[in-house]
Amino acid sequence: MAIASQEVSPARFSAQLRSHALQTRIMDLILDRGLDVGDALPTESELSAELGVGRNTVRESLKVLQALGVIEIRHGFGMFVAPNNFSALVSGLTFRGRLSLRHKGEEAMELIDVRQALESGLIGSAIDLLTEEHLADLRTTMEAMEAAARKGEPLYEHDAEFHRRLYAPLNNELLINLMDVFWQVYRKIHLALGTGPVNLEQQTQDHWEIFEAVANKDKALASERLQRHFDGIRLKLKDVAAA
Amino acid sequence: MAIASQEVSPARFSAQLRSHALQTRIMDLILDRGLDVGDALPTESELSAELGVGRNTVRESLKVLQALGVIEIRHGFGMFVAPNNFSALVSGLTFRGRLSLRHKGEEAMELIDVRQALESGLIGSAIDLLTEEHLADLRTTMEAMEAAARKGEPLYEHDAEFHRRLYAPLNNELLINLMDVFWQVYRKIHLALGTGPVNLEQQTQDHWEIFEAVANKDKALASERLQRHFDGIRLKLKDVAAA
DNA sequence: TACAGGAGATGGGATGTCCAATGTCTAAGA
DNA sequence: TCTTAGACATTGGACATCCCATCTCCTGTA
Numbered sequence: 001m002a003i004a005s006q007e008v009s010p011a012r013f014s015a016q017l018r019s020h021a022l023q024t025r026i027m028d029l030i031l032d033r034g035l036d037v038g039d040a041l042p043t044e045s046e047l048s049a050e051l052g053v054g055r056n057t058v059r060e061s062l063k064v065l066q067a068l069g070v071i072e073i074r075h076g077f078g079m080f081v082a083p084n085n086f087s088a089l090v091s092g093l094t095f096r097g098r099l100s101l102r103h104k105g106e107e108a109m110e111l112i113d114v115r116q117a118l119e120s121g122l123i124g125s126a127i128d129l130l131t132e133e134h135l136a137d138l139r140t141t142m143e144a145m146e147a148a149a150r151k152g153e154p155l156y157e158h159d160a161e162f163h164r165r166l167y168a169p170l171n172n173e174l175l176i177n178l179m180d181v182f183w184q185v186y187r188k189i190h191l192a193l194g195t196g197p198v199n200l201e202q203q204t205q206d207h208w209e210i211f212e213a214v215a216n217k218d219k220a221l222a223s224e225r226l227q228r229h230f231d232g233i234r235l236k237l238k239d240v241a242a243a
Numbered sequence: 244m245a246i247a248s249q250e251v252s253p254a255r256f257s258a259q260l261r262s263h264a265l266q267t268r269i270m271d272l273i274l275d276r277g278l279d280v281g282d283a284l285p286t287e288s289e290l291s292a293e294l295g296v297g298r299n300t301v302r303e304s305l306k307v308l309q310a311l312g313v314i315e316i317r318h319g320f321g322m323f324v325a326p327n328n329f330s331a332l333v334s335g336l337t338f339r340g341r342l343s344l345r346h347k348g349e350e351a352m353e354l355i356d357v358r359q360a361l362e363s364g365l366i367g368s369a370i371d372l373l374t375e376e377h378l379a380d381l382r383t384t385m386e387a388m389e390a391a392a393r394k395g396e397p398l399y400e401h402d403a404e405f406h407r408r409l410y411a412p413l414n415n416e417l418l419i420n421l422m423d424v425f426w427q428v429y430r431k432i433h434l435a436l437g438t439g440p441v442n443l444e445q446q447t448q449d450h451w452e453i454f455e456a457v458a459n460k461d462k463a464l465a466s467e468r469l470q471r472h473f474d475g476i477r478l479k480l481k482d483v484a485a486a
Numbered sequence: 487t488a489c490a491g492g493a494g495a496t497g498g499g500a501t502g503t504c505c506a507a508t509g510t511c512t513a514a515g516a
Numbered sequence: 517t518c519t520t521a522g523a524c525a526t527t528g529g530a531c532a533t534c535c536c537a538t539c540t541c542c543t544g545t546a
Contacts, residue, residue: 089332
């Protein structure tokens with residue numbers, strides 16, 4: 001018969017299947033009714049009645065859907081189909097990253113690898129589509145970063161913004177969201193473990209160099225400098241994991 | 244005062260913050276106690292008592308953590324720290340993809356873009372690290388695919404397996420999981436919309452060509468053929484979205 | 487020794503009650 | 517007429533309690 005899909009035991013997850021099925025039923029209900037982003041879902045009680053399960057059970061599924069970024073729940077008002085939202089992944093990935101740091105930080109490192117692959121792999125296409133306007137936005141971000149560095153403020157937000165805008169030309173929201181997730185996970189892991197002293201000037205300088213390569217439409221150089229940028233991040237993470 | 248972080252209203256999500264906080268507390272509890280993959284969590288009642296919240300409330304958070312792949316819940320036995328598991332993302336992304344198909348299928352297309360970027364961007368590194376053993380595995384998969392195609396069976400599993408093994412040399416589980424997620428989402432969207440007739444021979448042939456380029460360690464050719472493979476997928480998706 | 491079945495523990499789920507947040511509607515006041 | 521404070525209905529949040537379903541492990545019997 002060769003089911004041959006997963007190496008899990010057979011009827012060991014019947015409960016999980018049931019609750020997953022309920023989540024699917026709710027999502028199907030949304031799709032079947034033609035609800036779109038921003039539209040309201042039935043109330044908890046209505047769903048409970050329509051789906052034939054208790055309100056608590058429905059709530060559990062709804063909370064999961066909320067966590068997955070499918071719906072948005074507003075206390076006292078209702079539940080709505082959510083706009084794109086990947087904040088869900090952040091929690092899960094952060095947990096895995098921190099868990100892995102107790103061993104050798106492999107998973108956290110893998111995360112950097114994926115981000116590096118995505119960014120240095122896509123910088124070429126991004127440069128192709130780059131307009132003057134995009135470049136101006138990037139410069140603005142860099143100037144803000146430099147100002148922050150001078151004041152000794154953390155560069156977290158500016159760093160994220162830089163990378164976000166770097167790939168804005170691709171016009172791919174999923175990609176932006178994914179990279180944002182990776183970035184946030186890295187940041188959270190870093191914060192959770194206590195960051196050592198950071199060299200703000202060096203960090204700013206790195207980004208300026210990437211900016212320069214991008215501005216000159218030098219794909220190879222941009223890719224290389226991005227690689228180096230990530231190598232630096234990787235080293236920092238290794239230090240933290242070793243401690 | 245310049246909060247200036249997000250463009251959302253201020254105290255509109257206090258409830259979400261609270262439930263998210265509870266999830267975080269549970270994850271911190273796992274980390275603080277040094278629990279590792281496979282270790283058992285306290286029971287629902289214990290957690291309820293320790294965290295000072297009702298059992299139902301704890302359950303909602305636990306379900307979320309389960310959905311995020313953080314813990315594994317086994318009815319009648321207990322809850323355990325889960326091994327890496329990204330099946331969570333599948334549901335959320337599939338929903339978004341199907342939702343977007345009602346418009347122009349933009350999000351589904353973005354998903355293909357990201358996958359294409361990841362795969363064609365990383366094939367070079369994968370080829371660098373490719374061993375004879377990896378290649379043999381790949382060939383085995385291809386032969387299985389060909390056999391299935393001859394019997395007129397769907398190639399889903401073989402297709403997934405091929406791509407999984409293609410990047411096995413990178414030894415990056417996160418990457419493999421991510422690509423698996425994208426693949427499953429694509430498949431689910433495809434199934435949900437009813438797939439047109441598929442050309443099994445053509446599909447097999449595509450993969451053989453990619454295999455050939457990889458076997459010859461021709462990075463450029465492999466990358467190009469991967470690109471073409473994804474272009475085909477993109478076209479198919481566009482057809483479905485248009486219907 | 488091997489198997490069957492029960493005991494105990496744990497999660498799954500339903501129901502009812504009350505609390506808290508939100509938006510809306512109304513009425514008083516400027 | 518416009519504004520605003522407050523009452524109100526609606527909706528989600530949280531909890532307690534009860535019972536069911538499922539699992540593992542252990543014990544007794546063949």
